[in-house]
Amino acid sequence: MEQFLRNEDNLIDMAELFKVFGDSTRIKILCCLFDGELYVQELAERVGASQSAISHQLRLLKQAKLVKSRRQGKLVGYSLADEHVKTILGMAKEHLEE
DSSP states (O other), X not given: OHHHHHOHHHHHHHHHHHHHTTXXXXXXXXXXXXXXXEEHHHHHHHHTXXXXXXXXXXXXXXXXXXXXXXXXXXXXXXXXSSHHHHHHHHHHHHHHHO
16 A cells, blocks of 8 residues: 555545545445446436436546446446445445444
8 A cells, every 4th residue: 555655646546536436426326336237217216316417427437437338229228337336335334334
């Protein structure tokens, strides 16, 4: 970790990643995707936001490499990018429940 801390770019990237987690709508989206792929309309219904707002947040989450997309005809399904995202969410939940 000490070597990681010596690189300012690493610190900036980590801070940017944590900023993405700083919005409750994005956290809701990530939690909805915890169990598998969903489409924008499904996410909008579960989160209680417009499809436009969900699409905007998904764009940010995708840029941060926290979600990935898969096109199926005209629909685009979104899911968590990898197991690391599940681990981060799980650890945050566990920490808050202590």
